[in-house]
Amino acid sequence: MTKERLYLYDTTLRDGQQTQGVQFSTVEKQTIAQTLDELGIDYIEGGWPGANPTDSAFFDAAPKTRATMTAFGMTKRAGMSAENDDVLAAVMNAGTGAVCLVGKTHEFHVTTALGITLDENRDNIAKSISHIVKNGREALFDAEHFFDGFKSNPEYALSCLKAALDAGARWVVLCDTNGGTLPYDVYRITAEVVAAGIPGDQLGIHTHNDTENAVAGSLAAVDAGARQVQGTLNGLGERCGNANLIAIIPTLLLKEPYASTLETGICAEALKSLTMASRQLDEILNRVPTKQAAYVGASAFAHKAGLHASAILKDPTTYEHIPPEAIGNTRIIPMSNQAGLSNLRRRLAEAGLDVQRDDPALSRILAEIKDREDHGYTYDSAQASFELLARRELGLLPEFFEVKRYKVTVERRKNKYDKMASLSEAVVVVKVDGEKKLSVSESMDGHGSDRGPVNALAKALAKDLGPFQDAIDDMRLVDFKVRITQGGTEAVTRVIIDSEDGKGRRWSTVGVSPNIVDASFEALLDAINWKLLRDA
């Protein structure tokens, strides 16, 4: 059976930039465009040339892509020709292979927002599209508020689509601009549009996530015959965001009825870079990736429930609808209060510890974890601390050094320029190989990012560990998470530290105490001990 071609249109660089707090630089736009192109997206909407300086700069230096680079704009204004509309001229001047213009199809918006007649508006659409086509570009028409417009005046909304197609548009795109249309209505109205003679292979869908249904709405339109899907990476976009291509793409490629009936520009090999593409965008935006994101989240294949975890060990298809490898993600079996022994053995194996099913150490480890979790510890993400705990119970943890005492001071007072400034100082006394070593370190305002007591302690602790110094020289603290939690009957502070080393390893450790400095120090000690285990 020949598959029908479905086209993917990404608007991360344009609609995605409407997100509160998001403003891409030109270089960032170039990076994202390259990732989209390597993934196999068909159209890359790069921005609105003329509307803001970075958009224009991006088109001037747009990377050469296999994908069709597309400039966004709006249909010409009334009372002037397409040739004389300077806003449209700026869009054309970007020189892209395709141009996508948004225009109105909802009579309420034509009369209220534009204040022109319905005929004038339709004429603006037709003339604008003709102008694009005459200039040898591919033309797309984004029909703003189409679903609301169709509900209030279907004849008029349809006549606008027809006007665009008659003028030579390659695509007309049904936009649910305010995000209020539910999937069933998207399906019903798209089907009526197809039944009215608009060919599905010229019909696109553009949804927003205001009811958390943008992905479902896109699929509903595809079910009804639309063959272009518009969306953004990670669902970036104004208000609640656009349809999330990162969630739509694997559904189209891996799941029925789509996998066996439709074809996209994305191959199975490229699909494996999807998780990376999602995280790259978060990195550019300096966002913590959403753990629970569909398909690509760090928790998407994490099995916490004891019953699920033991079934997964027998056969992953018991609780996984697709294999995580297909989209470049990985399976996680975390420890928790509810985890069983099989879960524990699996986790130990991941740490390189093969423990027999009947080893009594298993239940000791489990009891120790439960007890510590009751006191505020968490081992779901702190795999390195988990490994140390297990090794201690198994008698497999050497004592590299012993901390005899430490002291940390934070002092805030006026400096010589008569401004308040802080100085943190830490002293740590350790015993290594029978020898006592005393280290001191300080950090102060305005000297890089390491200005607090925890960093002073970390620096002092790492300063002189004798024979182990080489092994820890390349490690650094990359993240530090603090929360107040319940430890037994009292509030305690839980600190999770993420560390990294020159070999590209990244590991997490946990510390808990009523005293934030002690909790941090405990997590630091675990981080160093784990590193020494690997390299000393």
Next chain:
Amino acid sequence: MTKERLYLYDTTLRDGQQTQGVQFSTVEKQTIAQTLDELGIDYIEGGWPGANPTDSAFFDAAPKTRATMTAFGMTKRAGMSAENDDVLAAVMNAGTGAVCLVGKTHEFHVTTALGITLDENRDNIAKSISHIVKNGREALFDAEHFFDGFKSNPEYALSCLKAALDAGARWVVLCDTNGGTLPYDVYRITAEVVAAGIPGDQLGIHTHNDTENAVAGSLAAVDAGARQVQGTLNGLGERCGNANLIAIIPTLLLKEPYASTLETGICAEALKSLTMASRQLDEILNRVPTKQAAYVGASAFAHKAGLHASAILKDPTTYEHIPPEAIGNTRIIPMSNQAGLSNLRRRLAEAGLDVQRDDPALSRILAEIKDREDHGYTYDSAQASFELLARRELGLLPEFFEVKRYKVTVERRKNKYDKMASLSEAVVVVKVDGEKKLSVSESMDGHGSDRGPVNALAKALAKDLGPFQDAIDDMRLVDFKVRITQGGTEAVTRVIIDSEDGKGRRWSTVGVSPNIVDASFEALLDAINWKLLRDA
């Protein structure tokens, strides 16, 4: 027209706790249960009694609710009677009004995971449900992997549902356990189940978000006749989470075809607390609320695009599918324009500050807030710090005292019993009424809950403020939240402190610095100044 009743079933406390990194304390469970009850949820699934200690402790001290408190468990095991199954006995012993048992309906899972015959499994379902009903409780049956099971053997899957209903179950719930079923299949299969004679008003739906379609899947089942929806607050849950009730509820109450045909236990007034309920859960989990969350996100009604913003000012329905007030959310228009200023005036009025529309201080306050937010501050919840900032700009903030310097030390070493113990000591120098005052305070391990440097500082600072001493004697620090966030181009620590006084007031303040001690001190100072404003 009489509306059909649709029931809402929340499993935040059970399935929600399957989220990686989530472990509720008993007190947190009680708080969440009360919020759910006030909202008007019909069923609150509190946990699996016997499976872990906090779940059992919660049922022992469960709040009295209008909602039906429900205990979760699994159908009895083969080879023993329901009466003799100790796992089931622990569930029954929780004494809840309803009991929900999960059981298998997918032949592959019966034979592979359980290793029993199909008849044995169906018999286990029937006997378990009978056991619940005989004991005078309402019985629910969660049909695990129902959709996959129905696809592979529809007769068997249906026969399990019928066995549960024949045994007296009030509800049978179709669970898409691995989250892989797309909305259209949920609709089709639910419709077939109804057509096969399972009454819609005894049929529930339980979806997961692995393809970002959990909300749409729930709505599809309702479209096909199901009249119970299971989900969690904020879509908490294993892997990618459960269906998000926070997104489903407003769609059911505010949007067609649901609003005019279905009735839930949630009234229009309670719906206004939805945003608060969502943020409360994030606060308990120490999570940053998702700005783009449907309906309740801080960006859900934020209009960044210039064209949208100006249309919104003419008529909000141009770009909003529902009014934000309906769910207790607020519209955000870029700070620079008129709407931003009227928002600010409302917030000032809440702090008792009536500022005229044309007061130039308004734009100074706005600029100051924006600048501080760029540096990591947040004033969403820290209303007391917001008030102090505004008063400073308005010239309405007296200087009660001045901090000249401070110093805090944490020392950890062996005590006289040869055990490691910590001592925190703080020295604070303030100038009050022209007089310099030097206070010192210490806190140590094992002496109440105040054992860290921040508490030592708080005690020292509050120790001697001369004429203001009376006013602050009854205040205490009740919560302390720390987060690493972005401040300009660098990572900074943000501390939010909640304080309380003898008059029952509770207020929040914020401090930001690369140094956690400095950030804490800043928030402490705000807390004390706010208290002095009220009482000095």
